[in-house]
Amino acid sequence: MGCIDVIxxxxxxxxxFIPKSMSDFFSRVLKIAAMASISLxxxxxxxxxxxxxxxSNSKLEINTPLENESLTQNDADNKNPPSKTAxxxxxxxxxxxxxIDFTYKIHSETAGPLxxxxxxxxxxxxxxxxxxxDVYLAQASDTLPKGTPSKAGMNRFFExxxxxxxxxxxxxxxxADEGFTMGVASGDYNNDxxxxxxxxxxGQDHLYKNLGGGQFTNVTTEAGIDIQGTSVSxxxxxxxxxxxxDLYVTQYVEYDIKTQCTDAAGRKEFCGPKAFPPSKDxxxxxxxxxxxxxxxxxxxxxxxxxxxLGVVFLDQNADGLMDIYVANxxxxxxxxxxxxxxxxxxxxxxxGAALNMNGQKEAxxxxxxxxxxxxxLLDLFVTHLVMESNTIYKNLGSNIGFNDTTGxxxxxxxxxxxxxxxxxxxxxxxxxxxDLFIANGKVTRGDSIFxxxxxxxxxxxxxxxxxxxxxxxxKFNIDxxxxxxxxxxxxxxxxxxxxxxxxxxxxDLIVSNCQEPTQIFRNDAPRSGQWLxxxxxxxxxxxxxxxxxxxxxxxxxxxxxxxxxxxxxxxxFPAEVHFGAVxxxxxxxxxxxxxxxxxFNIEKWNQRVQLTYGEGETK
Amino acid sequence: MTHQINSFLQLKTxxxxxxxxxIFSTTxxxxxxxxxxxxxxxxxxxxxxxxxxxxxxxxxxxDAPADFKAQLQLAKVLASHDFHKWAQVQYMEAIKLNPxxxxxxxxxxxxxxxxxxSESSLAQYQKCAELDPDYAPxxxxxxxxxxxxGQLEASVExxxxxxxxxxxxxxxxxxxxxxxxxxERYTEAEKYLSKVLLVHPNEKTSLNSMATVQLRLGNMEALxxxxxxxxxxxxxxxxxxxxxIINFTVELLNKSPNFWVEKSEVFDKANQLCSSIVCLEIxxxxxxxxxxxxxxxxxxxxxxxxxxxxVRYFNSSLNIDGSRTITLHNRALAFxxxxxxxxxxxxxxxxxxxxxxxxxxxxxxxKLDTVNRGRQ
Numbered sequence: 001m002g003c004i005d006v007i008x009x010x011x012x013x014x015x016x017f018i019p020k021s022m023s024d025f026f027s028r029v030l031k032i033a034a035m036a037s038i039s040l041x042x043x044x045x046x047x048x049x050x051x052x053x054x055x056s057n058s059k060l061e062i063n064t065p066l067e068n069e070s071l072t073q074n075d076a077d078n079k080n081p082p083s084k085t086a087x088x089x090x091x092x093x094x095x096x097x098x099x100i101d102f103t104y105k106i107h108s109e110t111a112g113p114l115x116x117x118x119x120x121x122x123x124x125x126x127x128x129x130x131x132x133x134d135v136y137l138a139q140a141s142d143t144l145p146k147g148t149p150s151k152a153g154m155n156r157f158f159e160x161x162x163x164x165x166x167x168x169x170x171x172x173x174x175x176a177d178e179g180f181t182m183g184v185a186s187g188d189y190n191n192d193x194x195x196x197x198x199x200x201x202x203g204q205d206h207l208y209k210n211l212g213g214g215q216f217t218n219v220t221t222e223a224g225i226d227i228q229g230t231s232v233s234x235x236x237x238x239x240x241x242x243x244x245x246d247l248y249v250t251q252y253v254e255y256d257i258k259t260q261c262t263d264a265a266g267r268k269e270f271c272g273p274k275a276f277p278p279s280k281d282x283x284x285x286x287x288x289x290x291x292x293x294x295x296x297x298x299x300x301x302x303x304x305x306x307x308x309l310g311v312v313f314l315d316q317n318a319d320g321l322m323d324i325y326v327a328n329x330x331x332x333x334x335x336x337x338x339x340x341x342x343x344x345x346x347x348x349x350x351x352g353a354a355l356n357m358n359g360q361k362e363a364x365x366x367x368x369x370x371x372x373x374x375x376x377l378l379d380l381f382v383t384h385l386v387m388e389s390n391t392i393y394k395n396l397g398s399n400i401g402f403n404d405t406t407g408x409x410x411x412x413x414x415x416x417x418x419x420x421x422x423x424x425x426x427x428x429x430x431x432x433x434x435d436l437f438i439a440n441g442k443v444t445r446g447d448s449i450f451x452x453x454x455x456x457x458x459x460x461x462x463x464x465x466x467x468x469x470x471x472x473x474x475k476f477n478i479d480x481x482x483x484x485x486x487x488x489x490x491x492x493x494x495x496x497x498x499x500x501x502x503x504x505x506x507x508d509l510i511v512s513n514c515q516e517p518t519q520i521f522r523n524d525a526p527r528s529g530q531w532l533x534x535x536x537x538x539x540x541x542x543x544x545x546x547x548x549x550x551x552x553x554x555x556x557x558x559x560x561x562x563x564x565x566x567x568x569x570x571x572x573f574p575a576e577v578h579f580g581a582v583x584x585x586x587x588x589x590x591x592x593x594x595x596x597x598x599x600f601n602i603e604k605w606n607q608r609v610q611l612t613y614g615e616g617e618t619k
Numbered sequence: 620m621t622h623q624i625n626s627f628l629q630l631k632t633x634x635x636x637x638x639x640x641x642i643f644s645t646t647x648x649x650x651x652x653x654x655x656x657x658x659x660x661x662x663x664x665x666x667x668x669x670x671x672x673x674x675x676x677x678x679x680x681x682d683a684p685a686d687f688k689a690q691l692q693l694a695k696v697l698a699s700h701d702f703h704k705w706a707q708v709q710y711m712e713a714i715k716l717n718p719x720x721x722x723x724x725x726x727x728x729x730x731x732x733x734x735x736x737s738e739s740s741l742a743q744y745q746k747c748a749e750l751d752p753d754y755a756p757x758x759x760x761x762x763x764x765x766x767x768x769g770q771l772e773a774s775v776e777x778x779x780x781x782x783x784x785x786x787x788x789x790x791x792x793x794x795x796x797x798x799x800x801x802x803e804r805y806t807e808a809e810k811y812l813s814k815v816l817l818v819h820p821n822e823k824t825s826l827n828s829m830a831t832v833q834l835r836l837g838n839m840e841a842l843x844x845x846x847x848x849x850x851x852x853x854x855x856x857x858x859x860x861x862x863x864i865i866n867f868t869v870e871l872l873n874k875s876p877n878f879w880v881e882k883s884e885v886f887d888k889a890n891q892l893c894s895s896i897v898c899l900e901i902x903x904x905x906x907x908x909x910x911x912x913x914x915x916x917x918x919x920x921x922x923x924x925x926x927x928x929x930v931r932y933f934n935s936s937l938n939i940d941g942s943r944t945i946t947l948h949n950r951a952l953a954f955x956x957x958x959x960x961x962x963x964x965x966x967x968x969x970x971x972x973x974x975x976x977x978x979x980x981x982x983x984x985x986k987l988d989t990v991n992r993g994r995q
Contacts, residue, residue, distance in 0.1 A: 060843075111666075147675075264701040266666020349827035350834060350846070359794060359800045359824055360762050386735050389767060400835060403801055407769025417735025447704045448734060 006453065008592055090428065091467075091486040097521045099166040102137050104494075104512055109157075110268045111457045115255060116140065117270040117443045118232060118309075118423060119494025120512045121183040121268035121570030124501075125195045127173075128214040129232050132160045133499050133574055134169075135510065136197060138181035139520055154178045155199065159214055163502035164522060174216035176283045179203050183570030187236030187546060189245045191538075195565075195575065198247060200231035202255060224291045229279050230255045235566025237313045237322045238544040239299075239338055241594050244286040245544055248324055248566075250308035251279035263444060270443050273307035273329045273363075273477045280305045281326065301342045306331035310367035312567050313547055314378045316351070318398045320595025322547045325353065327364030327382045351401030353380055353393045362388045366423040366495075366569030370434050371473025371560040372409075376551065378562065383420030383438060384568070388447065390415040390423075390438065394474070411436075411468060414478045418463055419443055422496035422569040426507045430580030431528035432554040433470040439511055439569070440465050452490035455515045461492045463510065468608035490517050495571045500578065505531040505606060508577055529554070529582035530605035533577070536563050536590065537612040543592040545613075553585030581605065590616060627669055650713050652677070652693065652705050660702055672696050680709070682810075687716040691723055694730075703730040721750045722900075728760070737764050753925075754895055755784035759791060762798065771802040782811070787890045789815045792861070793825050805832045821851065876905035880912065883986040893921045910936040914946045921949060944970045948980045 104120040106113075120138040127134040134157065142155030157175040158166040171177050179201035186195045194210035203226040208216040220226075230252040236245040253276035261271035280302040284292040300311030310327035317323070319337035325348070328334065332354040332556075336344035348354035357360055363385035369378040376394035380402060384390055389412040393402035406412045415438070429435075430445040442461040452462040464487050464569040479487070492514040498507040510596035513519065532552060537543035548563040561577045583606045590598050598616030602609055650839045657677045661670045673696055678685075680693040691939030694709030710727035717723065728743030741764045748757045762777030778795040786792050799808035809832045815825045830845040879902035886895035899916045906912060933950035936943060947966040954963035967984045970977050 043856075092642045262666075264699065265669045349824075349849075350830040350842075352800070352831055354827070355824070356764055358827075359797045387733055396835075401831060403803070405769070405801075407767050409769070412767050412769065413737050415735075416737050419679060444701075449700045548893075 005551065006007070007616065013573045054264060059439075060398060083495040087563060088524060089485040090523070091521040092524050093485045093489075093519055094522045095517060095520045098164050098508075099519055100135060100137075100518060101168070102139075102158070102518045103516060104137070104139060104514055104518065105334065106140050106457065107154075108457055111270050111445070111461075112260060112268050113257060114253070114259075114271040114273075114275070115180060115182065115230065116457070116514075118182050118252070118494075119441070119492075119514055119570070120181070121200070121233070121572070122495045122510050122512050123184040123572035124473050124497050124499040124510065124574050125186040125197075125565070126574060127157070127195065127210065128159065129212065132163070132503065133501055134159045134214070135166060136175060136184055136186075136572075138184055138199070138570070138612075140180050141178050152275075155181050155184075157214075160501070161280040164189070164508075164520070166224075169214055173214055173531045174211075174218065177201070177206055177208075179206065180244070180250065181232060182587045183233040183250075184572055185234035185236060185247070186565050186572040186575070187243045187245045187247075189236065189247070189286055191244060192362055193542070193568075198234045198236075198249075199301075200232050200234050200249065200570065204228055205231050205234075219290070222290070224293065225284065226514040227251075227282055229282075230276070231282075232309050233311050233566075233570045235311050235313060235564075236546050237324070237566070238547065238593050239283070239322050239324075239344075240285065240342060241321070241543070242286075242288065243541060243544060245287050245546060247284040247286070247292065248311055248313075250311050250326060251281050252309060252329070253278055253307050253600060264330060267445075269445070273331075273427075273444075278328075278331060281308050295342065299342055300346075304334060304346060306334065308334075309365050310382070310569050312367050312369040312380070313368040313418075313564060314562065315378075315547070315549070316378075316398065317591075318595075320593065325367060325369060325380060327367040328361075329365065330361060331365045333360050333364055333382065352404070354393050356388070357404035357406070357501045362387075362391060365419075365421045366439075368423050368425045369562065370425040371472060372425070372434055374433065374472070374554075374557045374558045374559060377556050378560070379474075380454075381423060381425065383423050383495050384415075386417060386419045386442065386444070388416070389413070390420045396516050405474075409474055410476045410478075414468075414533070415466070417448065419467075422511070422571070424498045424509065424568055424573075426578065427500040427527050427580035428467075428469070428507070428523065429525040430506060430531050430582075432557060432559060433474075434474045434579045435470050436466075436468040436476060437486070437496055437498070437509060438466040438468070439493035439496040441494060441514065449568050450490040451514070454490070454492055454513075458492040458514045458516075459558040461514070462490045463491055463492075464488065464490050465496075486511075486521055489519070491519075495569050497568060497571045497573050498578075500533060500576075501572045503608075505533070506580075530584050532579040532584065532588075532602070532605045533608040534563075534577040534579070534588065535608065535610040536577075537610055542613040543594050544594065545575065547593045549591040551589040551591075552579045552581060553583075554579075554581035555583035557584075557619055576608075577578065579605075622827050652680075652697070652708050654710075656705060660697070660705060665700075669700050673700070673702075675777040675879070680712075681716075685716060687713055687720065689722075690716060694723070695726065698726065698730050701733075703733045706730045719750055721747050721754070725757070730766075732760075737767060740764060741768075753784065753923075754783055755788075758784065759794070763794070766798050768802065771798060773800050775802060775804075778868070782824075785891070789818050789822070789825075793828065796825070796828055799829060800835075801826060803835075808832050809836070817896065821848070823849065843912065847861070851875070876909070876912070879905070880915075883915065887919070889990045892923050895919050908939055910940040910943055912944065913939070914949065916944065916954075917946070918949050921953050921956075924956075927951040930957070942973055943978055944974050947973075951980075951983060955987075960990060962986070963987055 009095045070172050123136040124133050136154050139155050154176040157170045157173045159169040160166050168291040177199045178557055181201050182201050183200035185198040189196050196210045197208040206218055206220045207225050208221050209219040210216055231249050232252050234249045253273050261269050261275055263269040281294050282536050283299050283301045285295045306328040308326045308328050310324050313322045321340055323338050324336040326334040333348050334346045335348035337347045337355050364382045366383040368381045373378050379395045380393040382391050389406050390408050391406050392411055394405040418440045419442045420438045420440055425434040428576040440463045446462040449460050449462050454462040466557050468489055469479050469480045470476055493511050495512040497510050501508040508523045509521040512520045538545045545563055550561050552559045559579055563574045563576050563577050586602050588600045598618055600611050600616040660746040675698040676693040679689045683689040690713040694706045698706035705732050712721055721781055724743045724747045727741045731740035731772040744757050744761050744928045758777045762774045766774035775798050778798055782791045782795050792815045796808040826845055826849050829909045830842055833842040871877035879898040883898035896919050897967050899912055903912045913932050913936040917929045920929035930953045933946050936946045947970045951963040951966040964987050967987055970980050
């Protein structure tokens, strides 16, 4: 019924505008009949949603190997996918069985505090070096009323103990940050082989050093980090090619909790970014001895104050240096092009990536740099507010720039009525192209209210999430029905991160929501091809892995993916590259930061491989 | 087999019943804003003046279901407080009563844009364009929406229409150039950007767009020149984004007539006469007996070359205050344009009866006297 409810309510919106005449009556009959027939077709799929498939014992026993070993269980899955038919839900909500019981809670009944609407990041990373992925979730806290148990207001760390089975390991992990957290970043800043965690707070940010075995310690002060603003996203990159990871932190606004906002009807409303002065982003240079220095001024990063939310890194001009693209809320986006001398110049306006095709600034939230049309160039995709579409900037080539091709890509009209935050680009059904997953949730209530169970203050802010399937050429179709577990739920979603949580070769999803539980979706989509997960390993004195480009063949196509944890919205993705391909080739090319290219030959697909710097064939 | 067919027919009948019940329930709930809807809208923490405005407008609309203005007014009030979905219902009621009213279609289009319903919005704007093909902002809106939908060539055509209708509007030229860049028609884009930069040499977005064009045309020297200009401190911005237009349209319903008269003057100075008329029409709603506002509307129609329409407004203004020599002067000009010379002469004669020392109309009087003598 959930699916039908959503469809009818969408249709009602449409019917509102149809005058009551007989001719329109008949057209309405046809429209509703068409809608109803679609809904009914998919009732079995939706109905079966509640019947969760038990995780087989054999799956629980899989110990994920690296280095060219194949996963026998996954090979069997590929040859005979028993339940993965088009009529089954492609993404199954397995939250309840997963052991992740977490709700991002704002302790306010009414709309108002801007930071409450910003929402919460997710980090998926291998915290304890056991080859499976663990989850770290951001929590709000400093609006907690006095006397509220502190556990409700701290970030939580969930350790994976078996495929899709997690336990809350926050206590004793050292990761129980009690700040008002919005974003999370993971990266190995001290090159000890263990991913560390950076927490973006409203207030003091924190850096947690990974001690191994799932233990972390707060090293913010000794690392020389003192960021006190409203940090939303952070990402690790080696901008100066010195072999260690530097840190970029987006800063939103100079937030003042006393500022109150109302909507046109006089109701309390979440303030927009323009209610506050915009903040300037921060670039921290890693000095290599466990310390960081703030180079925002010398690098030219803090020339611009622009209410930044999302950030990604890409080598736009193929010079081997990482450039920085920042999605700004209600300000022009920035593309800081790395000049190679420690300085950056914002070339977004000239390169066509600052404004949309109408020359308008948009409310940039989440951002992805990915090759959507398999032309080996990284395009940019930014999520936006209602009345603005999400925007795709097609990369026309190094030093040529980008064109907003949202309309031509089929992504404009379907997103205009929604507010997109989180975004993930992944190959859902292993057909060799990247599909898009958008976490939606309003920041202004408007009057198009979806039925939902979201508690206040977000009851009127919830809306369904979206899936766009890529047709292989960079054109997308919104998908509503077969995958309805993901898109039927009406929540106020914020972040979305993909990861192969159960190590079965396809990518699963985690979605964070305001006032409702974080959801885990298992990928049960029918497989069109094979998969490959690439893990990169650096060596001492060599380039970092973060920011490397990995390319694989799919027939005539070259699939290009970036090895980066920093993408989407306020979140950290696992440090691994995933490919799906229908006609996979055995050659994998890696372009390491700095521009060194290496070719690796792999025996077969449907496996995880680890590629080490220096062990490939240099071009 | 028969049993199976019967079961199938029963299922089909059931499905049809469900479909029809959905239709009727939908029709009942959403054909017009009901008392229950209004109660829903005003429930919660809505400010008291907003509640009163909505209740008052609803009361008029309910008591005069066949009154177009009453239905439209309720729609406007709902829209002005961001209840666009309900406003949309009311716009449809108003449009049923007066299908050829451009304002209702236009405002409906704006509410639909704010709801993110760009396709339905486009349909409303296209209906407006049928009703008044000369209303330039429509070409602009249609061009933008088509561009957003990926129909670049159609978008370019509409934006070109806009620039033809409003050749002095730099923001329009710039917008067209941006569409041309998206369509990878860089040489044409350069032409329009050059026009903008002639008038606004330091306009930042145009300088950026021009730099983009030079980059993509491979004119690296020119690119460097534009980049130099961009780092200067005195770059300006002439952006006229949709949000401004929409905020302006939504905001308009809350403001005093004086606010809109002042707003119209801003548009007058920018030679954006249609926008100025929209402002003055709103001011006119607030002060229907103000001859100055009506005269100004007429004057803008005169400047737009819509002489008969201008005369109608001058008539209305003079009906309220027949001693307005400015209006008589303007009406005389309109009469001349449509060949009603005798009427023009009468107006000018009346000016000199009312103000024997009038200097403003002396030139016009001389011309008309010459024409009159020639005729005699």
